[in-house]
Amino acid sequence: MKKNYLTFLGLMTTVLSVQAQDPTVNAPTPPYASSLVQSIFSDTYTNAVTVSQFNESTGRAQLNGLAIPNPGAGNPNLNIAGNQILKYTFTNSTGYYTPILLATTINASSDRYLHIDIYTPNGGMPKFKIIDYGPDGVSTAPNSEVVLTPTSFTQGAWNSYDFLITSVANKSNVWKILIEGTGLFDYYVDNVYFHASTTLPVALTDFVVKAFSNSVVLNWKTASEEKFNGFEVEHRTDNADFKAINGAFVSGGKNTYSYTHNNPANGNNYYRLKMVDQDGTFEYSDIQAVQFDLAGADVKIQCYPNPVTDQLNIRFNAHTVGEAIISLQDLQGRTISQTKVNATSGDNQSVMNTSSLNKGVYLVSISLNGKVLDSQKIVK
Ligand SMILES: [Ca+2]
Ligand SMILES: [Ca+2]
Numbered sequence: 001m002k003k004n005y006l007t008f009l010g011l012m013t014t015v016l017s018v019q020a021q022d023p024t025v026n027a028p029t030p031p032y033a034s035s036l037v038q039s040i041f042s043d044t045y046t047n048a049v050t051v052s053q054f055n056e057s058t059g060r061a062q063l064n065g066l067a068i069p070n071p072g073a074g075n076p077n078l079n080i081a082g083n084q085i086l087k088y089t090f091t092n093s094t095g096y097y098t099p100i101l102l103a104t105t106i107n108a109s110s111d112r113y114l115h116i117d118i119y120t121p122n123g124g125m126p127k128f129k130i131i132d133y134g135p136d137g138v139s140t141a142p143n144s145e146v147v148l149t150p151t152s153f154t155q156g157a158w159n160s161y162d163f164l165i166t167s168v169a170n171k172s173n174v175w176k177i178l179i180e181g182t183g184l185f186d187y188y189v190d191n192v193y194f195h196a197s198t199t200l201p202v203a204l205t206d207f208v209v210k211a212f213s214n215s216v217v218l219n220w221k222t223a224s225e226e227k228f229n230g231f232e233v234e235h236r237t238d239n240a241d242f243k244a245i246n247g248a249f250v251s252g253g254k255n256t257y258s259y260t261h262n263n264p265a266n267g268n269n270y271y272r273l274k275m276v277d278q279d280g281t282f283e284y285s286d287i288q289a290v291q292f293d294l295a296g297a298d299v300k301i302q303c304y305p306n307p308v309t310d311q312l313n314i315r316f317n318a319h320t321v322g323e324a325i326i327s328l329q330d331l332q333g334r335t336i337s338q339t340k341v342n343a344t345s346g347d348n349q350s351v352m353n354t355s356s357l358n359k360g361v362y363l364v365s366i367s368l369n370g371k372v373l374d375s376q377k378i379v380k
Contacts, residue, residue, distance in 0.1 A: 013251075022087070035138055036197050038106055040192040042190070043082075049102050050102070051103065054305060056101040060090060060091070060094060060296035062088070062091050063098075069278055070353050088188075090187070091184065100178050102363070109356070112196050115160075117159070119157065120181070120185055120187045122186060123185060124155070125146055126182070129177070130171060131177075133171060136277060137337065146168050150278070152280075162279055186191060202275050203251070204273070207273065208220070208292045213371075215260050221257070222254075222257075226251040229252055235264075237267065267291065268290075269290050269291070272288070300317060301373075306379060313351055314366075315347065315348070315350075317348070324341045325341060329363045330363075359380050362378050363376070
C-alpha cells in the first residue's frame, strides 16, 4: 500500500513537471480590426475558413500531447482562461512539421501579412510554410511552397510573428499553413491569420530632434508596441541618402527613448527612425530636420570678474555674424535677464550690470541664431 502511494506520488511529479512547461500566459491579443483579417485559428476573430485537420496525417506531430493524429477543431487543446491554444508535440524524427489543412482555400492575394504566435519551452526557432495549390487544383502540379523564416526568436516566451507576404506570388489558393520545429519538442500555436494592415503595431509619438553645442539629441516616445524589436536611427545631409548611423540601434520595450548623435554635419541634418518588427519587417517614421552650426560650436564664453560685484564683463568669440542672446539664469532655470547682442565674426564683448543681483550662484549662457552654445557659472 505504501509502495503504491509512493508510485502515485512519483507519477504525479512526472505529470506536473511536463505541465510546468506549458505557457502560463496567453499570446498577445491580436490588435487588428476584424475587417482586415482572414482568420484560420484565433479566439479574437471569426474564422474565415473551416480547418479540416489541425494536425494533418502527413505531419509528424501529436496535437495536445495525445496520440490522436487528426483531432480536428472540436477536440480540446490547451487553454488558458478559456483561450484555446494548439499544442503540438513533435514525436517523429523523420521530420518535425505539422500542416494545418484547410477545408476550403483562402484567397490571401490582398493580404499583406501572415500572423502566427508560437511558444516553445524546449525547441529552437521555428519556420513556417504557405502552401498554395494554384488555380489548377491540388492534383495538378505545380503546387507552390513558400518558406517563412523569422529573424528573431526567444525560447520560453511567445514569439509574435507578422510575415510580410506582399512578394509571395502564389497566395490566391492557400491550402495549408505548415509549422516546422527543430526537434522532438513542444510547440504551442495561436492566432494564425492573414491580415491586410498597412501599419505595424508600433505607435510613435513626440519625435523631437534638437541641436546642442557638440551633438544632436533625438527624443521619442511610443504609445504602444506589439511584437516590436527596435529602432535604427538613420541620418542624412542635404546631398546624401539616408544611412543608418553606425551602431545606432535602440532596442524596444520602453516607452521613452533618447539617442545622441555625436557627429552631426555642418548645416542641415535630417533624421528618421526605422522601426523594425520582430520578424524583420519595418516602416519609417516622419523625417525631422535640424540645422547644426558647426562653425559656432566652439564658441566660448568668458565672464569676469568671478565672483562678481557690480559689473560683469562677458567675452565671447563667434565664427559667424548673427543675433546673440546673453541670458542670466538662476540654478532653478529661471531667467533673470536677457540681452541681445549683434555678434560680429571674431571677438565680442558685452557688459552686464549686476549691482541689483542678490548673492548667489548664476548661469550665464550665450546662444547664437537660436542655439545655446556655451555657458558659465558665476558667483556673486
Ligand atoms: Ca487562442
Ligand atoms: Ca496545382
